[in-house]
Amino acid sequence: MNVLLVYPNLYGMNMLPPAIGILNSCLRAAGYRTDIFDTTVYERWHHLDSDKLKEERLNARPYDDSILREHAVYTSPTEDFRRKVAEFSPDLLAFSVTEDMYPNALELLRTLDPRDRPPVVLGGVFPTFAPELAVRKSHGLVDYVLTGEGEQTLTALCDALDGKHGDLEAIPGIGYVRPDGSFYKNPLPPLNDPNFIPLPDYSFFEESRFYRPMQGQMWRMFPVETIRGCPYTCAYCNSPSQNAIYAAGKVRYIRKTNVEKIKEQLDYLIREYQPDSFYFWADTFLAVSDKEFEEFCDMYSDYKLPFWIQTRPETVTRRKFERLKEVGILRVAFGVEHGNPGFREKVLMRKVENDLIVNNLNLLREIGVPFSVNNIMGFPRETRELAFDTIELNRRIKSDGMNAYSFTPFHGTPLRTMAEMLGYVRHGEIARSIMKPTMLRMPQWSKQEIEALRRCFVLYVKLPKSRWPEVKQAEQLTPEGDRIWEQLREETLEHHMQWGDRAHEDDAGRIDLGEDDYGIDDATEKTILGTVDERLRGSAG
Amino acid sequence: MSVCAAPPADPTMSLETILRIVDRASRDDEFLDLLLTDPTKALKGEDLTSAERTTLKGLRDSPYTSSPRGLADVRKMVLASLAYGGDEPAA
Numbered sequence: 001m002n003v004l005l006v007y008p009n010l011y012g013m014n015m016l017p018p019a020i021g022i023l024n025s026c027l028r029a030a031g032y033r034t035d036i037f038d039t040t041v042y043e044r045w046h047h048l049d050s051d052k053l054k055e056e057r058l059n060a061r062p063y064d065d066s067i068l069r070e071h072a073v074y075t076s077p078t079e080d081f082r083r084k085v086a087e088f089s090p091d092l093l094a095f096s097v098t099e100d101m102y103p104n105a106l107e108l109l110r111t112l113d114p115r116d117r118p119p120v121v122l123g124g125v126f127p128t129f130a131p132e133l134a135v136r137k138s139h140g141l142v143d144y145v146l147t148g149e150g151e152q153t154l155t156a157l158c159d160a161l162d163g164k165h166g167d168l169e170a171i172p173g174i175g176y177v178r179p180d181g182s183f184y185k186n187p188l189p190p191l192n193d194p195n196f197i198p199l200p201d202y203s204f205f206e207e208s209r210f211y212r213p214m215q216g217q218m219w220r221m222f223p224v225e226t227i228r229g230c231p232y233t234c235a236y237c238n239s240p241s242q243n244a245i246y247a248a249g250k251v252r253y254i255r256k257t258n259v260e261k262i263k264e265q266l267d268y269l270i271r272e273y274q275p276d277s278f279y280f281w282a283d284t285f286l287a288v289s290d291k292e293f294e295e296f297c298d299m300y301s302d303y304k305l306p307f308w309i310q311t312r313p314e315t316v317t318r319r320k321f322e323r324l325k326e327v328g329i330l331r332v333a334f335g336v337e338h339g340n341p342g343f344r345e346k347v348l349m350r351k352v353e354n355d356l357i358v359n360n361l362n363l364l365r366e367i368g369v370p371f372s373v374n375n376i377m378g379f380p381r382e383t384r385e386l387a388f389d390t391i392e393l394n395r396r397i398k399s400d401g402m403n404a405y406s407f408t409p410f411h412g413t414p415l416r417t418m419a420e421m422l423g424y425v426r427h428g429e430i431a432r433s434i435m436k437p438t439m440l441r442m443p444q445w446s447k448q449e450i451e452a453l454r455r456c457f458v459l460y461v462k463l464p465k466s467r468w469p470e471v472k473q474a475e476q477l478t479p480e481g482d483r484i485w486e487q488l489r490e491e492t493l494e495h496h497m498q499w500g501d502r503a504h505e506d507d508a509g510r511i512d513l514g515e516d517d518y519g520i521d522d523a524t525e526k527t528i529l530g531t532v533d534e535r536l537r538g539s540a541g
Numbered sequence: 542m543s544v545c546a547a548p549p550a551d552p553t554m555s556l557e558t559i560l561r562i563v564d565r566a567s568r569d570d571e572f573l574d575l576l577l578t579d580p581t582k583a584l585k586g587e588d589l590t591s592a593e594r595t596t597l598k599g600l601r602d603s604p605y606t607s608s609p610r611g612l613a614d615v616r617k618m619v620l621a622s623l624a625y626g627g628d629e630p631a632a
Contacts, residue, residue, distance in 0.1 A: 130602060235618060241605040248608070346621035349614070381622035417606050417615050418622070420596050421559050423551030427599040 001162045002033045004090035006081075008097060008104035009040040010433060011072075012053070014212035018223045018281055019124070020096055021200025023154055029198060030155045036204040037084050039104060043072040046104075053435055055213075058458040058492060059403040060372075062216060071208030078111040090118050092161060094154060095142075099126040099410050100433040102134065109141040119143045121157060123150045129238060129412025131175040132183045133428055147173040148188035151197055188245060194228055194257045199268045210273060214308060215331060215370060219277040221308070222269045226262060226296075227282035229254035232312065235349040236337065236376060238412040239283065256288065259295045266303055277330060278307040286315035297323050306330035314352055316360035321367045332371040334361060338379065339393030340386050347379065349414065358396045365398040372401030377457070378438040378450040379407045380419045387453055394461045400497075404457035406438040406450060452477055459488050462496040553590045560616055562587065562597055567612040577601040 005027075007020055020036065027034050039045060054060040073080070085093070095105045102122075109120060120143050127134040127145035134145050146153045153173050160166045168174060172189035202210070202222075211218045230239040231254055239253075246253040257265075269275055286293070286309075300307075309324075310333045321329070336357055338344045345351040364371050375390050394402055409416040409424075410431045419425045424440040432439060437451040452475035453460075459471045467488075474485035562584070566573040575583040580598040589597070605611040 129604065133602070235614075240611070240614075241603065244608055244611055245604045340625075343622075343625055347618050347625070349618065381625055383625065386625060412603060412605070414605050414611070414615050414618065417600065417603055418618050420599060421563075421615070421619055422556065423554045423592065423596075427595045427602075 001091045001158055002035070002089055003027050003092045003094055003158060004085065004088055005034060005036050006093055006095045006105070006108065007036065007038040007040065008095060008101045008108055009038065010101070010104070010435075011040060011043050011045060013040060014209075015279065016202060016205065016209055016212075016221075016223055017096065018200050018225055019150070021202045022197055023094070023096070023150055024204065025198035025201040026151050026155050027158065028201060030158065032155075032158055034204065035084075035088050035090075037081055037108075038205060038209065039077045039108075040209060041071060041073045041206055042075075042077040042080075043069070044074060045077050054403065056489075057455055058462075058489060058497060060213070060401055062493075065213060065218070071206055078108055081108045082111045085112060085118075092158060093118055093120045095120065095122045096124045096150075097122055097126050098124060099130075099431045100408070102126050102137075102430055103432075106138055106141055109138070114140075117141075119161060121146055121154070123147075123154065125238065126411065127175070128188075129241060129410075131185055133411070135175060135177055135183065137428070137430070143176060144168075145175040145185075146171075147175060147185070149192050151192050153189050191246065191251060191253065191255065194225060194255050195261045199265060202273065210275075214277075219306070219330075220273075220275050221277045221279055222273055222275040223279045223281040224262060224265045224269065225281040226257050226285065227254065227287060230283035231287050232284065233349050234335075234337070235347070235414040235418070236379070236407065237283075238410065240349070240414055241412045254287070256292065259292070259299045262296065263299050266300075270303075275305065277305055280307055280309045283310065284312050284315060285309035286311040286320060293320060293323075297327050300327045304328040308333070310335070313357040313360045316363060318363055318367065321364055321369055325367060325369055329369055332364065332369060333374060334371060334399075335374045336390075336393065336397070337374065337376045338382075338386075339375075339388075339390035343379075343382070343386055343389075347381065354393055354396075357393070361397050361399065370400050372403070373397055373399045375402065375404045375457070376407050377404045377454055378440060378442075378445070380409075380415060380422055380424055380440065380442070381444075382407075382442075383444055384449065384453065387450075388460075391457065391460045394457075402458060402461060404454045405434040406436065406454060407440065408432065408434045408438075409440065448477060449475075452481075455485065456488075459485075459492055462492050463488065551592050553592045554596065555590075555593065556619070558587075558589065558593055559596060560619060563600070563612050563616045566600070567609045567616060570609065573609060573612070577607055 005020055005024060007017060024034050055062050097105050105122065109117070120141060122134050122142050122144070123146040128147040131145045131147050135142050144157065146157065153171055156166055156171045157168070157174065160168050160171060168176070169184070172186055175183065175185035178184050210220050210222065212221050214221070229242055230237070233240045233243070242253045266278070288296070304327055306328050308331045309329070313334050313336065337350070338348060339354065341354055361371065361373070373394060375394065377387050377390065390404070407415070408431045409419045419440060420427055424442050429439065437447050456471050456475050459474060460468065463471060470484060470488060474481055474488050566576050572583060576597070580601060584594060584597060600606045600612070606615055
């Protein structure tokens, strides 16, 4: 039996997906022949290059993407998909999708002749949280969904379709439309122990997929899973739902990979793929005990390859980051998301003080570990005024990279339900990429205004407040606004962005941001603003 | 700020009505069960618009709002958000 794994990803979303590698290993171990169709390399599909867009908006350091472009594909992904299906003759098309990839999956499937189309199964986060929607909205293109973790169930589905053993109805987590039109769905499969899952097989991916930009250069970076799940309950994330689903069965969703298994993965990846860096795959890398942390560092001191992590500001301690620096940390990404503590606590379900965020993150600057800060704009009920609290908070943080994604109401998140209750999004509407403009229809803050502020986010954070009137002009989504934005962008890039880097072996990225302008008192600022206003009035006249 | 002061973006929806039913579901296990298994029956007798009915029926699609605690949390989030302005339409 042939299984074609399909990853209908957007160009520029460069991180290699461990789930596909693990599923590939599971299927091959069970004797199935596999191949991949991965759309990440199709540069012109939907004209969205996530990493390049980040560079353009100063969210990331400019980088040379010639390795990626060398391997980019300019043909039609739908035509190539049809050709791939004809050549490989799959007996099952297995898609792994997040919600923003779902429309891409349907676009690919529409190109196939329904009479020749093999069975189609959809797995991943989106079908897990909206299984019936994922099947019904496909209008017959999707036959099955597999909810929850697929390591056991995808193989079980193949076995059932292959007539080996088992029947479809008995497969945990499966969902499909019955002949009478009703939707059938089994409870989720049991959780897998990450210490006993197969090592990922990435051998069928294009060579260029092993590279991703970071800190202005390309890295041959491979993911290593250390934690599944997250103990926190942020309302914009699906973790509260994951935890709620399994808590009902008195099971903890969050699971950690032990240090022996992490070491096994590292040795395997080094042997098979020669990485020059790793990404430790965990929502909150430091959601571990002190003992687990020390075990990891002791183990990793034998490798010391640069690595990237994500964690929460609350988990930062000087001791931990000095230790991580010793063992080769390259960079950290922190989710801050919003700058108003009350809004963050009451609406986003995330309780932490701004001072703690600032103090902990700026500690990294002292230690010399580069980091970036992720933010979100356009939350339900958010206003422009509230968004400026996020800008103000980011001005206090000495990061060397910052993003402002648009809030995206993914199914399974508490904020999705809230957005539906408020009438900002319709039930059943499919969420799109966080890089695209918001899809919420809010009376108090329009899509255009949110998008305008998003593109000027870094300018507001990095430029002196005396320049804010110019930045306000750059918010205009007009040719004149574009021109001003481009000028300010160039100026900011040249004079105000100070990137941490690892130019010297003994310095893992000391950041020198130089003097800042935060000491300007109100009177001085008023004078400066007045001068700017006059100048602007003069130029307008 | 009252719930009425913050109408949803969809003029056919009443936030007050939705939150009233969500509140009942978060406190009344029997009503919640019915809302999750047979929402049409659960909402029978309620004077709801089509959009309100669709939104309330949709609660069962989310694992989070299929529990009393999750429902109560979302209701609290909506109410808390009303304190943050955002009632004036964008110019």
